[in-house]
Amino acid sequence: MAQIYTCGLMLYSISVISTVLLSQVPSLAVHPGGNVLLPCSFLPGSGGGYLSWYRLGPNESVPLCILSLYGDGKTEAVYRNGFTQDHIKLHKNNSKCEIIKVDLSDSGLYFCGKMEEYVKFDSATLVKVQ
Numbered sequence: 001m002a003q004i005y006t007c008g009l010m011l012y013s014i015s016v017i018s019t020v021l022l023s024q025v026p027s028l029a030v031h032p033g034g035n036v037l038l039p040c041s042f043l044p045g046s047g048g049g050y051l052s053w054y055r056l057g058p059n060e061s062v063p064l065c066i067l068s069l070y071g072d073g074k075t076e077a078v079y080r081n082g083f084t085q086d087h088i089k090l091h092k093n094n095s096k097c098e099i100i101k102v103d104l105s106d107s108g109l110y111f112c113g114k115m116e117e118y119v120k121f122d123s124a125t126l127v128k129v130q
Contacts, residue, residue: 028126
């Protein structure tokens with residue numbers, strides 16, 4: 001229950017941001033069927049809290065929570081909004097997110113966030129499936 005609340009609170013925090021300057025966001029071009037590894041600077045186990053990954057797709061007005069994990073890194077990630085560990089892999093040793101066998105629906109802006117006493121976000125990566 002706390003993870004659902006935390007993910008929802010982080011999504012609300014994201015929705016407050018009105019403009020994202022995509023021209024300044026690093027992008028990765030990937031072909032369908034390939035894999036892509038997305039960076040996150042938050043290390044598991046550092047400071048507790050919750051780590052979450054998000055995607056803002058080209059036809060979405062609000063970012064979707066992909067997964068969340070309690071900050072100690074000892075629990076399993078909880079996948080959300082139809083995302084599964086068969087398609088999205090969390091590297092718990094460094095918090096990177098890997099999209100496996102990318103398809104066109106994976107295009108979008110990806111970023112991680114961590115909630116401790118307040119929400120912090122890491123830099124975003126724009127994934128362009130071509």
